[in-house]
Amino acid sequence: MSITSQAAARGTSSHERLAAQDQPPTDVVQLKHPLRIASAGLVIFTAVAGGYSVVTNENFQWDRVAFYAFNPQILAGLRSTLILTVAAVTMGLVLGIILATFRISQNRVLSGVAGLYLWFFRGTPLLIQLIFWFNFAALYPRLGISIPFGGPELVGASTNDVLTVWFVALLGLTLNEAAYMAEIIRGGLLAVPKQQTEAAQALGMSQLLLFRRVVLPQALRVIIPPTGNQVIGMLKYSSLVSIIALPDLLYSAQLIYSQNFETIPLLIVVSLWYLLCTSILTVIQRRVEKYYGRGTASAPTPKAAKAIRKEKARLSEVPA
Amino acid sequence: MSIGTTEIDQTGAAPMESSNNSPREPIVRVVDLTKSFGGLDVLKGVNLEVERGEVVCILGRSGSGKSTLLRCVNHLERPDSGAVVVDGFVMGYRAKGGKLHELRTGDAAKQRQTVGMVFQSFNLFPHMTVMENLIEAPRKVQGRGRDELVGEARALLKDVGLLEKENAYPGTLSGGQQQRVAIARALMMQPKVMLFDEPTSALDPELVGEVLEAMKRLAATGMTMMVVTHEVGFARNVADRVIFMADGVVVEDGPPSQVIDNPQAPETKTFLSTLL
Ligand SMILES: Nc1ncnc2c1ncn2[C@@H]1O[C@H](COP(=O)(O)OP(=O)(O)O)[C@@H](O)[C@H]1O
Numbered sequence: 194m195s196i197t198s199q200a201a202a203r204g205t206s207s208h209e210r211l212a213a214q215d216q217p218p219t220d221v222v223q224l225k226h227p228l229r230i231a232s233a234g235l236v237i238f239t240a241v242a243g244g245y246s247v248v249t250n251e252n253f254q255w256d257r258v259a260f261y262a263f264n265p266q267i268l269a270g271l272r273s274t275l276i277l278t279v280a281a282v283t284m285g286l287v288l289g290i291i292l293a294t295f296r297i298s299q300n301r302v303l304s305g306v307a308g309l310y311l312w313f314f315r316g317t318p319l320l321i322q323l324i325f326w327f328n329f330a331a332l333y334p335r336l337g338i339s340i341p342f343g344g345p346e347l348v349g350a351s352t353n354d355v356l357t358v359w360f361v362a363l364l365g366l367t368l369n370e371a372a373y374m375a376e377i378i379r380g381g382l383l384a385v386p387k388q389q390t391e392a393a394q395a396l397g398m399s400q401l402l403l404f405r406r407v408v409l410p411q412a413l414r415v416i417i418p419p420t421g422n423q424v425i426g427m428l429k430y431s432s433l434v435s436i437i438a439l440p441d442l443l444y445s446a447q448l449i450y451s452q453n454f455e456t457i458p459l460l461i462v463v464s465l466w467y468l469l470c471t472s473i474l475t476v477i478q479r480r481v482e483k484y485y486g487r488g489t490a491s492a493p494t495p496k497a498a499k500a501i502r503k504e505k506a507r508l509s510e511v512p513a
Numbered sequence: 514m515s516i517g518t519t520e521i522d523q524t525g526a527a528p529m530e531s532s533n534n535s536p537r538e539p540i541v542r543v544v545d546l547t548k549s550f551g552g553l554d555v556l557k558g559v560n561l562e563v564e565r566g567e568v569v570c571i572l573g574r575s576g577s578g579k580s581t582l583l584r585c586v587n588h589l590e591r592p593d594s595g596a597v598v599v600d601g602f603v604m605g606y607r608a609k610g611g612k613l614h615e616l617r618t619g620d621a622a623k624q625r626q627t628v629g630m631v632f633q634s635f636n637l638f639p640h641m642t643v644m645e646n647l648i649e650a651p652r653k654v655q656g657r658g659r660d661e662l663v664g665e666a667r668a669l670l671k672d673v674g675l676l677e678k679e680n681a682y683p684g685t686l687s688g689g690q691q692q693r694v695a696i697a698r699a700l701m702m703q704p705k706v707m708l709f710d711e712p713t714s715a716l717d718p719e720l721v722g723e724v725l726e727a728m729k730r731l732a733a734t735g736m737t738m739m740v741v742t743h744e745v746g747f748a749r750n751v752a753d754r755v756i757f758m759a760d761g762v763v764v765e766d767g768p769p770s771q772v773i774d775n776p777q778a779p780e781t782k783t784f785l786s787t788l789l
């Protein structure tokens with residue numbers, strides 16, 4: 194390869210070389226991105242065409258969608274779904290915190306038990322767990338407190354009286370949720386540097402105080418984004434309870450379309466409600482994330498800046 | 514308490530005199546202290562005393578056990594044997610009936626208030642503003658009023674030249690600023706002894722001076738200080754005493770004029786020659 198062809202390969206030969214006394218030109222011609230424009234155009238065209246087809250296709254039966262959107266049975270199902278989600282996430286969170294502290298405990302028995310729990314509940318499908326709890330009466334026809342190893346029963350009731358569909362649904366969702374939350378919380382706690390704990394200890398803070406005020410707020414920054422995903426996931430996975438005939442959003446729709454076979458419009462109604470709920474949750478998640486990210490972002494968000502100004506005003510009320 | 518003025522300390526004794534006065538009255542006593550980590554003997558019987566108002570610098574090469582010694586003084590580390598006595602109390606234990614009874618973690622935490630500590634890596638709480646960092650522990654641990662604490666915190670921030678940063682988050686401050694805040698935060702607990710573990714080692718060279726200056730002014734108020742440092746200049750100018758540690762024991766202990774300028778132990782000689 195000759196010297197000149199090397200220069201050409203580097204792409205320098207086609208450039209005008211500025212002489213030492215020349216000023217570089219000031220007019221800049223921006224680089225064009227024809228492929229970007231073309232691909233965006235293609236995507237927009239496909240989306241519009243698809244949207245047009247969806248709206249005009251009579252088989253979607255949009256009038257029936259509108260008809261069922263606020264059907265009382267559907268709304269009652271939506272209510273059940275929301276209650277299930279909130280209850281399962283809350284109880285799962287509490288149980289998850291306990292499991293996480295067990296898991297990172299120095300006590301081998303506690304961490305072993307927590308490990309076993311996680312192994313089982315993360316290792317089996319939620320659907321099977323729900324069906325299993327639903328059929329628990331087959332294993333233990335009576336539930337109660339009795340002297341162990343075959344002694345007499347002190348208090349008790351028939352398993353089927355205790356395990357109503359709501360109880361089974363909450364039990365199944367909670368136990369499963371707790372396993373995932375435990376791992377998320379453990380990760381968050383481990384992400385807080387040990388030096389933070391030591392600094393708090395050196396200031397005389399008790400274990401509880403330093404956990405609450407120093408470790409937990411920092412761990413939450415790590416915990417919250419995946420927890421938001423868990424809540425959104427739970428909203429959707431709770432539809433699995435339709436398998437045990439709990440009238441949640443999906444099962445309420447199934448009850449209606451099993452009678453009149455308006456399957457498509459009812460599934461669309463259900464999907465729109467799920468979409469609305471998950472969208473709201475996503476917005477909430479963003480806000481909470483921002484709040485717990487304070488002190489770490491390079492520049493404070495407008496909201497944080499406002500909070501800082503407020504705090505400043507509050508502090509300046511105190512005479513220096 | 515303030516850094517700027519030479520106050521009489523809480524004991525009522527004028528601190529700079531106490532180091533010259535006899536009878537001597539140690540506020541920190543380290544007695545036959547040993548500590549090992551999984552078979553590695555890090556402290557092999559350390560004995561030393563620090564008097565009220567005294568500034569003691571601890572030198573020694575990396576791994577000689579300096580940090581472990583400081584961490585035993587405020588009982589962040591539990592000694593294997595021996596004891597640390599601060600202001601008459603055995604750290605981490607209750608002396609009773611000729612025996613040491615281990616304290617519950619809550620009581621050990623309370624006991625730690627008497628000893629302030631400044632770390633190499635500052636360790637400010639990143640989710641709290643400077644002001645919140647300062648008032649959190651005295652408010653929650655000592656139950657003192659917010660208004661009173663804010664006033665005190667401002668005075669301390671002024672002393673370290675950071676009054677305008679009270680609402681800043683630590684992440685927005687330089688290392689030198691963070692370390693000065695950390696010093697102020699430790700002082701908010703009104704400790705009787707201050708421990709410094711290489712407070713300037715994580716700083717860019719141009720920021721070292723401001724932190725040493727703050728420490729020097731604190732020393733001038735009569736605060737009792739134990740400072741692990743590689744800043745020989747600081748040790749020579751500010752310390753009342755310099756201790757040299759090697760391999761888990763104190764090999765040399767005396768005024769800076771002796772330990773730094775006229776070292777006797779071969780370890781001290783080698784170490785100082787590598788610094789120069
Ligand atoms: N928590 C710990 N676990 C195991 N080894 C440790 C621990 N802390 C300190 N060490 C070891 O003890 C020795 C002394 O450490 P340190 O007291 O930090 O020395 P220095 O501060 O003088 O450099 C080092 O070899 C270090 O690796």
Ligand SMILES: [Mg+2]
Nearest residue numbers: 579580581711
């Ligand atoms: Mg060290």
